Amino acid sequence: MRSEHLELLDADELRRRAGFARDADRDRFTLGAALLRLAAGARLGLPARRVPVRRRCPDCRRPHGRPTLPGHPLHLSVTHAAELVGVAVTAAGPVGLDVEHEVELDWRRLARRIQAPGEADPIRSPAGFLRCWTRKESVLKATGDGLRVPMSEVALGPGPTLLRYRSRVCPPAHLTDLPAPPGYAAALTVLAAAPPRVTPQAAGGLLAMTIDRAICEKTRVGEERRMVSGRPAGGG
Numbered sequence: 001m002r003s004e005h006l007e008l009l010d011a012d013e014l015r016r017r018a019g020f021a022r023d024a025d026r027d028r029f030t031l032g033a034a035l036l037r038l039a040a041g042a043r044l045g046l047p048a049r050r051v052p053v054r055r056r057c058p059d060c061r062r063p064h065g066r067p068t069l070p071g072h073p074l075h076l077s078v079t080h081a082a083e084l085v086g087v088a089v090t091a092a093g094p095v096g097l098d099v100e101h102e103v104e105l106d107w108r109r110l111a112r113r114i115q116a117p118g119e120a121d122p123i124r125s126p127a128g129f130l131r132c133w134t135r136k137e138s139v140l141k142a143t144g145d146g147l148r149v150p151m152s153e154v155a156l157g158p159g160p161t162l163l164r165y166r167s168r169v170c171p172p173a174h175l176t177d178l179p180a181p182p183g184y185a186a187a188l189t190v191l192a193a194a195p196p197r198v199t200p201q202a203a204g205g206l207l208a209m210t211i212d213r214a215i216c217e218k219t220r221v222g223e224e225r226r227m228v229s230g231r232p233a234g235g236g
């Protein structure tokens with residue numbers, strides 16, 4: 001995390017950042033917010049700093065809900081867990097991205113709570129639990145409900161596919177398990193009629209590119225200032 005990333009955050013994001021007690025949470029949040037602007041900016045052909053990300057919680061109106069881009073046809077999702085931060089940007093439809101890291105927990109007890117009635121694929125291991133969790137959370141993030149809807153109301157089938165959502169036949173949803181380092185699981189859901197093309201990318205290049213771009217912007221502003229202030233001295 002570098003100071004260039006911090007410069008991409010807006011006032012709401014800086015306030016939220018200041019509210020994190022732990023350095024690791026602060027850094028994860030900062031990187032997620034910066035990456036989101038960089039990825040969306042690259043798609044829109046906009047400088048990252050001018051990407052108008054909005055987050056509005058439907059319950060309390062505070063800026064911590066799902067990220068949106070008012071006025072632009074892109075859907076966004078952010079996730080963080082341990083050492084990983086991910087963002088998804090697509091025009092295909094509402095998107096949910098989730099990454100989770102293995103932690104010590106009573107996965108058998110939790111597995112009973114997250115499985116939907118009639119789901120065919122039983123959870124048999126910690127890795128299976130993590131995979132099921134990320135798939136379901138990616139669905140819940142794509143719908144925008146988040147954990148307001150219990151995972152037991154997200155019924156998955158093989159593939160994975162979404163069979164039912166809140167006991168109803170669901171909107172067309174495309175689920176993908178994403179490659180993740182050992183100890184992590186990651187999944188993506190896009191709500192769209194046609195299956196989207198999913199292209200996982202390491203963020204390093206994007207960050208480097210945008211850091212360069214941020215530096216270029218600064219330089220351009222500096223040059224403009226120099227030109228403006230130099231004009232009168234140069235005789236107009």
Ligand SMILES: CC(C)(COP(=O)(O)OP(=O)(O)OC[C@H]1O[C@@H](n2cnc3c(N)ncnc32)[C@H](O)[C@@H]1OP(=O)(O)O)[C@@H](O)C(=O)NCCC(=O)NCCS
Nearest residue numbers: 032059060064065066067078079080141144145146147148
């Ligand atoms: C969405 C949710 C499942 C993510 O939880 P998580 O596993 O801890 O976190 P992840 O790192 O995977 O995702 C966090 C991101 O989810 C996004 N997000 C938040 N609410 C979301 C929603 N309703 N739908 C989709 N995405 C959401 C945000 O971008 C957030 O990133 P940020 O904190 O950097 O802004 C969880 O925050 C949730 O259920 N939220 C809805 C309920 C709620 O917040 N109620 C508050 C009432 S005041």
